[in-house]
Amino acid sequence: MAVATAKKWRLSKRETQNLITGLLFVSPWLLGFLLWTLYPLISSAYYSFTRYDLVRPPIWIGLDNFREIFTDDPRFWTVVYNTFYYVGISVPLGVVVAFLMASLLNTKLVLRSTFRAIFYIPSIVPAVCSAMVWLFIYNNQYGVINNLLRAAGQPIIPFLSSVEWAKPSLIVISLWAQGTAVVIFLAALQDVPRSLYEAATVDGANALHRFWHITIPMCSPIILYNLVMSLIGAFQTFLMPYLLTNGGPMASTEFYAMNLYRQAFEFFRMGKACALAWIMAIVVAILTAILFRTSGRWVFYGGGER
Amino acid sequence: MSTATQTMPSVERVVTPGKYTFGRIMPEALKYFIVITLAISYAFPLYWMISSALKDDPQVYRIPPVLVPNPAHWENFINAWKSDNFTLYTFNSVFRYAVPYTLFTLLSSSVVAYGFSRIRWPGRDKLFYLCIGTMLIPYTVTMVPLFIIFKHLRWVGTYLPMIVPALFGNAFFIFMLRQFFMTLPEELSEAARIDGASELGIFFRIILPLAKPALAVVALFAFMGTWNDYLGPLIYINKYTMYPLALGIQKLRAMMSQVGNAPLAYPYLMAVSTIAAAPIIIIFFFAQRTFIEGIALTGLKG
Numbered sequence: 001m002a003v004a005t006a007k008k009w010r011l012s013k014r015e016t017q018n019l020i021t022g023l024l025f026v027s028p029w030l031l032g033f034l035l036w037t038l039y040p041l042i043s044s045a046y047y048s049f050t051r052y053d054l055v056r057p058p059i060w061i062g063l064d065n066f067r068e069i070f071t072d073d074p075r076f077w078t079v080v081y082n083t084f085y086y087v088g089i090s091v092p093l094g095v096v097v098a099f100l101m102a103s104l105l106n107t108k109l110v111l112r113s114t115f116r117a118i119f120y121i122p123s124i125v126p127a128v129c130s131a132m133v134w135l136f137i138y139n140n141q142y143g144v145i146n147n148l149l150r151a152a153g154q155p156i157i158p159f160l161s162s163v164e165w166a167k168p169s170l171i172v173i174s175l176w177a178q179g180t181a182v183v184i185f186l187a188a189l190q191d192v193p194r195s196l197y198e199a200a201t202v203d204g205a206n207a208l209h210r211f212w213h214i215t216i217p218m219c220s221p222i223i224l225y226n227l228v229m230s231l232i233g234a235f236q237t238f239l240m241p242y243l244l245t246n247g248g249p250m251a252s253t254e255f256y257a258m259n260l261y262r263q264a265f266e267f268f269r270m271g272k273a274c275a276l277a278w279i280m281a282i283v284v285a286i287l288t289a290i291l292f293r294t295s296g297r298w299v300f301y302g303g304g305e306r
Numbered sequence: 307m308s309t310a311t312q313t314m315p316s317v318e319r320v321v322t323p324g325k326y327t328f329g330r331i332m333p334e335a336l337k338y339f340i341v342i343t344l345a346i347s348y349a350f351p352l353y354w355m356i357s358s359a360l361k362d363d364p365q366v367y368r369i370p371p372v373l374v375p376n377p378a379h380w381e382n383f384i385n386a387w388k389s390d391n392f393t394l395y396t397f398n399s400v401f402r403y404a405v406p407y408t409l410f411t412l413l414s415s416s417v418v419a420y421g422f423s424r425i426r427w428p429g430r431d432k433l434f435y436l437c438i439g440t441m442l443i444p445y446t447v448t449m450v451p452l453f454i455i456f457k458h459l460r461w462v463g464t465y466l467p468m469i470v471p472a473l474f475g476n477a478f479f480i481f482m483l484r485q486f487f488m489t490l491p492e493e494l495s496e497a498a499r500i501d502g503a504s505e506l507g508i509f510f511r512i513i514l515p516l517a518k519p520a521l522a523v524v525a526l527f528a529f530m531g532t533w534n535d536y537l538g539p540l541i542y543i544n545k546y547t548m549y550p551l552a553l554g555i556q557k558l559r560a561m562m563s564q565v566g567n568a569p570l571a572y573p574y575l576m577a578v579s580t581i582a583a584a585p586i587i588i589i590f591f592f593a594q595r596t597f598i599e600g601i602a603l604t605g606l607k608g
Contacts, residue, residue, distance in 0.1 A: 011428065018427045021505050025421025028414045029437060032474020037440050040451035047451065054457060104341050117594065118345045121352065124586050124597075126534040128552045129579035132559065133355040136572050144354060144371045151370035176348060180601055187602030207333075228442075236446050239536055243556065257446050264450045265541065277447045284444055 048275035053268045065275035075251065075259065082167065083256040087234040090171045094178050094234075095227050102185030103215065116186065120179035127177075131243035134173050135160075138244075160245050163252040170253060173240055181226045188222040189215065217300040224295050228288055235284050256280055352583070359383065359577035366572050379573070383581065386574035390561070392581075394547065395554035402465045403539075403550055404532040410472035411479055411528045412521055418475040419483035420509050424495055434484070441477045453541060463545060468538045472528075479524045482600065486520035487513060523600035526593060530586060551582050 011019065023030070048065055050058035069076050105116055122130065137143050138159035146156040159169040196214050205213065216223070238257040241247060247254035247262075256276070264273035358366065360378040387393070422434045456467040490513065498508045514521070536552045543549060549557065555578050562571035590597055 015428065018425055019429075022421050022425040022427035022430055025425065025505070025509075026418050026433065027421075028473065029418040029475040029477075029480060030433075032414075032471060033437070033440065036452065036471045036474065037443065037448060040448040040455065041443075043454070044447060044451040047454070052454075054454070101344065104337065104344075107337065109337075109341065113594070115341055115345050116598070117590070118349050120597070121587060121590060122348060124530060124534075124590060125352065125583040126536075126552055126579075126586065128534075128536050128555050129355065129583045130351070132555060132575050132579045133351045135559075136358065136576065137351060137354060142366055142572065147369050147371040176351065183598055183601045187598075232442065232444060236444050243536075260446055260450075264453070270450055270454060273450045277444070277450060281444055281447045288442070 044274045044277060047271050048278050050271045052270040054270060055268075058271065061271070065272045066279075069272065069275060069279065075254070078251050079254050079256055079259045082252065082254060083235065083237075085167055086171065086237060086255055087231065090174045091227065091230050091234050093171070094175055094181065094230055095223065097175055098178055098181035098226065099185050099219070099223065101182050102189055103211070105182070105186050106189040116183070119182050122177045123179035127239045128243065130173070130177060131240060134240075135244055138169055161249055163250055166245055166249060166253045170237075170240055170244065173244075174234070174237070178230070181230065184222060184226060185219065188219045192218040220295075220299040221301060224291065224299050228291055231287060231291070232284055235280060352587075355576050355583070356580050359386075359573055359580045361573050363570060363573075382570065382573050382577045385570075386558075386577035387581065389574060390554060390558055391546075392551065392554055392578065395549050395551045398465075398548060399533060399550040399552070402548070403468060403535070404529050406465075406469045407472045407532045408525050408528040410469060411476055412525055414473050414475040415479040415524060416483050416514065416517065416521065417509070419480045419487055420505075420513060422480065423484045423487040424490075424508070424513060425505060437477050438481050441481075449541070456542065462542055463548070464542070465539075465548075467542045468532075468535070476528075479528065482524060483517065483520055486517055490516055519596070522593070523596050526589065526596060527600060530589070533586065555579060555582060 047058060049060060049062055051061050051064070052058035101119060105112055105119075109115065137145060140146055140156055140158055140161060143159070145159075149156050157165060159165050192215060196218070197210055200210050200214055236257045237255050238261060241253040241255055241258055242261070245253040247258055257280075260273050260276045260280070263269045263276060357373070357375055359382055360375040360380065361372065361382075362379050365372045365375050418437075422430060422437070452467070453462070456462055459466075461467050461470075494512055494516075495508050498512055503511070534552065535550075536556075539550045539553050543553065546557070555575070558578060559575055562568045562575065
């Protein structure tokens with residue numbers, strides 16, 4: 001170690017050789033990072049201060065885009081409300097449901113891998129196929145649920161065409177298509193050492209105690225991971241509302257990413273779209289940072305492996 | 307590195323064998339009731355897609371709904387397929403998008419993952435954290451500036467904006483492959499280095515052949531990602547003749563609703579959706595372990 005510290009600034013011939021080879025191997029990614037990540041990020045920050053319609057060159061307008069977004073665009077606050085409604089319900093609910101489903105699958109269960117497959121497959125079929133099926137299921141006239149209601153003489157539920165129902169209907173779809181989280185949780189649950197449960201049982205802990213004091217703490221790093229990933233994902237929800245409701249009715253399902261897409265590719269307001277993107281990125285970054293900051297209180301990193 | 311890749315060491319609850327008392331059977335019954343209810347509701351939409359593909363219009367409109375279509379109209383699949391140029395769309399999905407993307411990704415991501423795992427060099431791990439950190443950047447932030455870049459390159463209207471970046475590696479797949487490469491013993495490389503093999507030689511002749519299972523996972527996910535992709539083609543593809551299957555399905559839906567309620571609109575839509583979902587579901591059943599282990603790997607090592 002002492003030798004290594006002394007030589008900190010002078011690499012041996014072997015080390016220099018390794019550095020060059022290593023950099024050569026990762027150079028595709030490094031170049032791609034500069035071209036497809038760093039440069040877009042910087043240019044997007046620049047465009048957010050301009051007016052740009054792709055035809056004429058961008059014109060510097062300072063903070064005008066941001067001022068318009070915050071004070072002069074009534075749609076923006078509707079979209080923010082819609083997005084927080086959707087994220088605030090679908091993310092916590094999704095993580096809890098996925099964790100409970102994984103816990104069920106982790107018990108002694110006949111046909112466990114069949115059940116796992118049933119829960120997982122909805123998350124891998126093409127989103128456009130899922131969209132078509134749900135469009136059909138939720139249909140006011142021919143949808144299966146409304147047909148059953150009609151057969152029972154009940155009033156129909158306007159799943160996608162009423163302001164009250166549209167958002168919950170989309171949240172149901174997000175809960176249906178989250179098999180990935182279930183599979184990740186299941187793998188985490190299977191890694192919890194069995195000896196812990198045995199010891200707790202000997203000490204007289206019941207199933208609920210074991211779940212609360214062993215299962216959840218031992219899986220907390222993965223809970224945090226799934227929470228962060230689904231938070232980032234939920235903020236960018238685009239396809240389902242785009243295909244099922246196209247933002248309607250009365251903009252009640254126009255979420256943030258959709259509004260951004262519209263600004264860019266329907267109204268060709270590239271500058272405003274970039275400003276919107278940066279606002280979202282900053283909000284998501286703050287929320288993720290809060291999650292990580294507060295995670296120290298509830299996330300348990302055992303075994304010192306991390 | 308733990309051996310978390312070997313999943314399925316079935317960890318069951320500690321249940322001591324004993325009499326079947328009421329207190330023991332009830333939780334079991336309740337558990338099965340919940341699991342089966344969940345399974346039915348999760349399986350229902352896809353069941354509904356397949357069964358509705360086989361219906362005629364009266365069966366679609368009947369109240370109460372028809373659960374098992376009788377007679378089943380298998381010809382719907384052929385007629386729906388012929389109602390638009392779906393063969394061309396499928397060709398585009400596979401040969402213009404999925405295959406080049408998957409090949410490019412396999413090559414580039416494995417080369418980069420090798421540099422991040424099998425060679426020791428100063429700054430390597432810091433750069434690697436930067437690489438996986440990019441996965442946290444919302445795509446919406448780079449979506450617009452990337453479009454502007456590709457517009458200037460005159461690539462809009464082609465698949466190049468979606469497949470060329472694959473030549474530069476994908477953080478997610480680099481991460482997956484690196485995790486796998488780290489598990490291979492260092493002695494393999496050392497022995498080859500003593501024999502005078504170059505790093506490129508070690509990569510191609512020793513590491514890649516051993517990494518086949520991991521490469522299969524990457525190929526699977528890359529193919530699935532492109533086959534399912536909607537947003538990329540939505541932004542960049544603007545001619546019907548270039549449409550992938552995903553956009554073709556939406557086009558059929560638009561056609562069907564344009565003429566009011568076209569005859570067999572829903573059965574046709576469900577038939578085409580079934581055909582588009584079938585390869586994914588079939589691949590899943592053949593490669594279930596690969597899927598589950600790949601997914602589990604990304605979460606556990608995160």
